Amino acid sequence: MAGETHHAISTGQTDSKFGLSPDDARVAIARLRDAPHLDPVGLHFHIGSQLFELEPFRAAVRTLASLGDFPVYNVGGGLGVAYTAADHPPAVADYVEAIVSTIHSELGADKRLLLEPGRALVANSAVTLYTVQTIKRNVSTWVAVDGGMSDNLRPMLYGSKYEALVADRAAAAAEERCKLAGKHCESGDVIVRDAWLAAPAPGDVIATPVTGAYGFSLANNYNGVPRPPVVFCRDGDARVVVRRESYEDLAGRDVV
Amino acid sequence: MAGETHHAISTGQTDSKFGLSPDDARVAIARLRDAPHLDPVGLHFHIGSQLFELEPFRAAVRTLASLGDFPVYNVGGGLGVAYTAADHPPAVADYVEAIVSTIHSELGADKRLLLEPGRALVANSAVTLYTVQTIKRNVSTWVAVDGGMSDNLRPMLYGSKYEALVADRAAAAAEERCKLAGKHCESGDVIVRDAWLAAPAPGDVIATPVTGAYGFSLANNYNGVPRPPVVFCRDGDARVVVRRESYEDLAGRDVV
Numbered sequence: 001m002a003g004e005t006h007h008a009i010s011t012g013q014t015d016s017k018f019g020l021s022p023d024d025a026r027v028a029i030a031r032l033r034d035a036p037h038l039d040p041v042g043l044h045f046h047i048g049s050q051l052f053e054l055e056p057f058r059a060a061v062r063t064l065a066s067l068g069d070f071p072v073y074n075v076g077g078g079l080g081v082a083y084t085a086a087d088h089p090p091a092v093a094d095y096v097e098a099i100v101s102t103i104h105s106e107l108g109a110d111k112r113l114l115l116e117p118g119r120a121l122v123a124n125s126a127v128t129l130y131t132v133q134t135i136k137r138n139v140s141t142w143v144a145v146d147g148g149m150s151d152n153l154r155p156m157l158y159g160s161k162y163e164a165l166v167a168d169r170a171a172a173a174a175e176e177r178c179k180l181a182g183k184h185c186e187s188g189d190v191i192v193r194d195a196w197l198a199a200p201a202p203g204d205v206i207a208t209p210v211t212g213a214y215g216f217s218l219a220n221n222y223n224g225v226p227r228p229p230v231v232f233c234r235d236g237d238a239r240v241v242v243r244r245e246s247y248e249d250l251a252g253r254d255v256v
Numbered sequence: 257m258a259g260e261t262h263h264a265i266s267t268g269q270t271d272s273k274f275g276l277s278p279d280d281a282r283v284a285i286a287r288l289r290d291a292p293h294l295d296p297v298g299l300h301f302h303i304g305s306q307l308f309e310l311e312p313f314r315a316a317v318r319t320l321a322s323l324g325d326f327p328v329y330n331v332g333g334g335l336g337v338a339y340t341a342a343d344h345p346p347a348v349a350d351y352v353e354a355i356v357s358t359i360h361s362e363l364g365a366d367k368r369l370l371l372e373p374g375r376a377l378v379a380n381s382a383v384t385l386y387t388v389q390t391i392k393r394n395v396s397t398w399v400a401v402d403g404g405m406s407d408n409l410r411p412m413l414y415g416s417k418y419e420a421l422v423a424d425r426a427a428a429a430a431e432e433r434c435k436l437a438g439k440h441c442e443s444g445d446v447i448v449r450d451a452w453l454a455a456p457a458p459g460d461v462i463a464t465p466v467t468g469a470y471g472f473s474l475a476n477n478y479n480g481v482p483r484p485p486v487v488f489c490r491d492g493d494a495r496v497v498v499r500r501e502s503y504e505d506l507a508g509r510d511v512v
Contacts, residue, residue: 017435139270
């Protein structure tokens with residue numbers, strides 16, 4: 001069962017590196033039940049990431065129910081989040097209701113349920129802050145910042161869209177259509193292709209919201225760029241929870 | 257001037273984050289020459305990466321020559337390398353001859369020339385070794401290994417093609433068409449989509465040649481996977497030059 005999303009983060013197709021088709025799953029379950037030292041207690045599915053429709057989850061539960069009765073079901077992750085104002089993900093309550101009601105009607109109310117809503121929990125918790133280094137105008141207005149695909153690979157890997165704003169005048173009219181370019185040595189290193197910014201200038205801090213999922217975990221040292229720090233903020237307080245990477249760190253595994 | 261390559265690593269288009277168009281370059285050069293404390297001594301171009309034709313380099317030199325006469329010219333990089341048997345890059349000697357002869361005829365034989373052939377120097381120097389963890393057959397034969405997009409992002413970023421072979425029987429008939437899948441949590445994590453392998457089995461070591469450029473530099477810790485070591489080998493000797501990353505390394509910047 002595959003939900004509608006980017007092919008790289010869709011799962012559950014017949015020809016997938018992940019999981020088993022329902023027919024293959026039946027064979028595997030029978031083998032597990034026949035094995036003297038194994039006691040299968042539940043089933044797991046994951047139908048894809050960054051999904052905005054609930055029906056694929058219901059359909060997946062119905063398919064699970066056809067595979068037998070178990071005490072535990074892990075329905076994986078996949079609940080989408082809003083990266084831009086154009087994204088309208090389901091409410092968490094509606095997502096949970098869709099899963100739980102389908103499990104109840106298909107399998108009964110006595111099941112133990114596990115969910116893996118990682119992105120939905122953390123994506124909106126973070127913003128990435130860049131500093132503008134230079135601005136160039138040709139066909140586009142290129143706003144070049146001190147980061148890019150070393151701290152956020154999602155635009156390059158999946159064409160993911162983000163918004164951007166000038167941090168100290170977030171409420172100002174964002175009248176200039178810009179390309180927010182990273183500092184790395186390839187043309188694909190563009191963080192936001194349609195960034196509407198309020199009179200950006202070198203030295204400005206640019207914020208890109210919704211970088212709490214898959215930014216830190218996909219970070220790398222392309223072009224020898226050290227990874228940025230992670231700072232937790234709340235109610236006017238802030239503390240560093242992951243320190244900035246140093247050039248000494250970059251060479252820390254070298255054997256001399 | 258843009259060469260024919262993947263859009264993410266093509267440079268020199270009119271609407272590019274890199275460089276200046278010839279008209280803008282003329283303005284910039286005039287400003288540099290008028291600046292009392294600056295003495296422009298040369299020009300630099302970079303027309304793209306992984307190029308297989310020489311004419312774009314000649315055309316770029318001709319455009320450079322139209323911008324004035326300088327003592328130094330840096331013609332950047334871009335010479336392609338063979339990732340698979342289907343790739344036929346120019347010989348290094350032909351590449352150098354194309355650049356040098358065009359510089360000589362357009363600008364004279366007294367210029368200092370700089371080249372940046374990084375990929376052409378190092379890509380073929382390295383192979384990546386994986387161990388097969390499991391094999392699954394559905395529509396395809398999925399050979400799952402203990403690495404993937406954390407050590408080689410090029411297939412996922414650019415659709416780059418690699419070859420693969422079973423290390424201890426590299427000369428055997430490679431009769432099974434496989435998908436060499438990485439261990440990371442997305443369907444896009446497939447290192448080689450058409451890997452012909454000789455009866456692969458769990459425990460086999462799989463080699464993917466030509467990973468000496470952009471593998472190490474784009475490596476990351478996706479899914480908390482520590483980065484592999486780098487080993488230099490020659491004439492039967494081997495030494496670790498970058499040690500394997502540890503779980504302690506992964507948490508090394510955490511502030512507790």
